[in-house]
Amino acid sequence: MANTMQFDLVSPEKRLASLEATAVQIPAAEGDMTVMPDHAPVITTLRPGLVRVSAADGAQTQYAVTGGFAEINPEGASVLAEHAFLGAAESRAALEGFLEDARKRATEAEAEDRDVAEKFVADLVHLLEAME
CATH class of the missing domain: 2.60.15.10 (F0F1 ATP synthase delta/epsilon subunit, N-terminal)
Incomplete structure (x- = not known):
């Protein structure tokens, strides 16, 4: 091994x-x-x-x-x-931008796609929390 x-x-x-x-x-x-x-x-x-x-x-x-x-x-x-x-400050700013965009897309998503869009938002929120 x-x-x-x-x-x-x-x-x-x-x-x-x-x-x-x-x-x-x-x-x-x-x-x-x-x-x-x-x-x-x-x-x-x-x-x-x-x-x-x-x-x-x-x-x-x-x-x-x-x-x-x-x-x-x-x-x-x-x-x-x-x-x-890799860098915390650089990544946090970029991820917050992705989160803002993902939240907008989730609110605009069709009913059949809303669950997937909301899961992506939740995963991004969890990622940002894990970085603190």
């Missing part, structure tokens, strides 16, 4: 991380999951949340993501995020 795995985090804007990790917590759409070396292959969608990485050198880092998907295999995990942030 390997002690580390490759972790990559990319967004359309840039690559935020590429490192050896011992564990990665991912905000999967079905619920939070922890990925470790030799994990079974999985592809999952992401909800807004924090990706927490335990690096091989012991460093702990967290990234805010607004959604996307993750591909997991025994050798590592790749997260392809819609938007991802």
Whole structure:
């Protein structure tokens, strides 16, 4: 069994991380999951949340993501995020902008789409609270 795995985090804007990790917590759409070396292959969608990485050198880092998907295999995990942030001040301002837009879309959503839109708003609120 390997002690580390490759972790990559990319967004359309840039690559935020590429490192050896011992564990990665991912905000999967079905619920939070922890990925470790030799994990079974999985592809999952992401909800807004924090990706927490335990690096091989012991460093702990967290990234805010607004959604996307993750591909997991025994050798590592790749997260392809819609938007991802590392800095707290920069990410908070951007996420508050996403939240304002999401609230507007939720109020304008058709009845059949309103639940999904309101869930996205709730996930963004929870993400902002987790960052405090």
